[in-house]
Amino acid sequence: MKSRIALYAGYFVAMLLLASYLTGVLQQGILPRFGRQAAAPQQDEQSAISDQPSTVQESDQAHDTGSAPKDQASLQPREETPSAQPAPQKSDASASHPPQQTAAATGTPPPLSNEQRPVISDQEKALAEKRAELLRLEEQIRKRKEENQIEEKWLAELKATGAKLTKERDARREAGVKRLATLYEGMEPEAAASILSKLKREMATEVLAAMKDRQASKVLAAMTGQKAKELSERLEDAGAGRTISQGKAGEATP
Structure with a gap:
């Protein structure tokens, strides 16, 4: 019985030593190595991906050396397109301000609509008629005043003549x-x-x-x-x- 217990204790100690040994080996050697081996393919893939644009650019440059004028001609409209973009902004700005506000800002009267033109023409005609009537009345008053002055002068002369006679x-x-x-x-x-x-x-x-x-x-x-x-x-x-x-x-x- 004691021999069996000693045997089991020996096995248990051996297992503990083996476990501690394996743990140290894994931490110091095997696991870091596996980690580096697993990280290496990822780094290789990233470097390959980063190298692809340069190779593509080099191949494009090598391939496009003969057609450089065409590419430059095709690139010129691309450079001019940003300068043509402010035009819609002007239209938006003009759309945001109605004609009345822009007319008020410039000091010019707003254009008349087709419905307002007949009304304004009728008003102008009525004002012209009233103006002509006022001028006619003013002329009548002026003539009447002149006639009154003549009559007063004649009466004064008549009175003076009567008094003299x-x-x-x-x-x-x-x-x-x-x-x-x-x-x-x-x-x-x-x-x-x-x-x-x-x-x-x-x-x-x-x-x-x-x-x-x-x-x-x-x-x-x-x-x-x-x-x-x-x-x-x-x-x-x-x-x-x-x-x-x-x-x-x-x-x-x-």
Whole structure:
């Protein structure tokens, strides 16, 4: 029994030693070697892939040496294509801004639509008619004003002429009355009284008023009582009126 236990213990120790040995060998030698061998094909594949473009480029360059002008001609449009790309951007920019905004930015009025043109033409026609009507009314007012000025001037001239004629008439009447008064003063009182009694009361009153007081009193004394009374009353009224008018004229003059 003890021998068996010792045998099993020996086996177990041998197995432990073998396991530790194998573990050290794997870690130090076998596993790193296998790892390097597994990584080597991958590196070779990557280097082969990286070398392929250069070989392809070299083969293309060697193959295209004879057709270089053609390739350059074909490459020129490829270089010009980026310069042609901003054109759509301009169209997009112009599309993003409506015509009204662009017109407002440039200061020019926006174009009119077909629907707006008839309306604007009708409005312009109506404005032209109103303008013509205003001009016609203005011309009528101007003519009427000129006519009024002419009428006012004519009335002023007419008034001045009437005043002048009235003044001349009054002057002639006054001169005639004075001549009659002088004539009656040289006559006899009875003869003068007889003639004045036949004249109108207004005329007889004016003649007696123009005569001297002494001669007028003698003529009144030669008249009848009723006629002398009427003419005396008229002379008194005419003298009062003449005194009042003379007083007003004196107040008016400085």
